[in-house]
Amino acid sequence: MQKKRWEASQTSPTASASKPPPPNIKLRTGIVGIERSIQEKQKQTDESISLAFQDLSKLMVMAKDMVHLSQNISTKIREKQGDITEDETVRFKSYLLSLGIEDPVTRDAYKSDNQYYRSLAKQISEIVHTPITEVGGMMTLTDVYCRVNRARGLELLSPEDLLNACRLMESLDLPLKLYLFESGVMVLQLVTLNDESIADSTAELLEEKGSLSSEELAQFLGISVMLAKERLLTTEKFGKSCRDDSTEGLRFYPNWILNREE
């Protein structure tokens, strides 16, 4: 009898091992219940993320194809093979910009028949014209970017959008234009501003004050240190100032070498 029971109990574990476990785990309350529901949620999140990654991968394969195709077309345009029309080239460039594909084809002067950037240029000019005038006629693009996006609130501009629009300003006869300093700093400035007048007025200030550092000039004019530095550099370029470069910083003096008589 014992043996039989023993045998019976021996067979049952194996029997249940081959049977699949009951599908529904009874929901329990208490900590175990909470843990279980967290696990369930995590599982669902994981599933949805992995589904999202799958969809993402499929999307990227498609995108990659288009990038290759665009590279072929771009090469043909640059080597002037075949008859790709002017119109098609323009459309192609706008595809590249829209997809965010870096390509030498888009780097040259952007055609001004893009309606979006033209109206953007006008909008930007309206927003920052007065502020720029108030700070002395010049504002860094970083500054402009912040102001314009703050003004818009929604549907913000990307830095590239801003740059492309600003590039068009001069050709659209707007009161502002894009200017690139040798250092690489980009500003929007009033078209009425020119280098020489900046150099002259800064040179006068130097005579008055004896010498100036970027910080001092910035404070005096109420502009950023970076722009003050650019003004001082411009003045130096015109030969109206001399620099004194030390660990205490960069200072500029009126150009006594040329101006003072010995």
Next chain:
Amino acid sequence: MRRRAGVGAIQKQRLEQEKYKDKGNEIQENQFEQMTKQLEVFRVNLEEFAAKHKNEIRKNAQFRKQFQDMCASIGVDPLASGKGFWSVLGIGDFYYELAVQTVEVCLATNYKNGGLISLNELRTRLIKARGQGKQHQEISQDDLICAARKLKIFGNGFSVVSVGKGQYMVQSVPGELSMDHTAVIQQVANSSQAYTSISILRDQLNWERDRAQKALGHLLKEGLVWIDLQNPTEKLYYFPSLFTACINSSN
């Protein structure tokens, strides 16, 4: 057929070349039309993807990073234009606004750290500024790096500098940070203090006196370090941009 010489053969060759050229054009025209068609299909798929996963992108920083990384690897920038193809995903505003706020924080802290701020401090300040609530999204380090890098095209010197051990600094003023300068910042960032000195650099980085002097001199000139002349042994150089990190770090 016997290959012919003479005018006839030349003309025939020319004809064939013409045919090939036309075929070439044909193939290439097909390429452009092909692209136009593919773009349409892609647009539909992208919109479907956006409808299903827009939320995921918004909430999940890791998914965002994955997305950005994949785009970068195939050569597209989904943030290149606010009005571009990818705008249907609705992540543009998130990053562009982050960029604006980054500029503001950098400007506000510039006077004390000289234009160099640790990514951690930047992130802390941003989260505080953005406030809880709203649709408070998780801002990851990668999000900030992405936003900060976009500002580079303005030529104002915005750049993200790696200082090792997964730490980053954001530089917001133009000025060359050479590898030596980065090494100094790295050394300080990884130590438990916010200062360094010539002897520390000689000891830790195995540099000669002149090399250490030159690097520290430049950083001093750029306003990225403050000098402490009161130490009896030697001059100490403090990084204000690393003070907060010092306080917040666990060691």
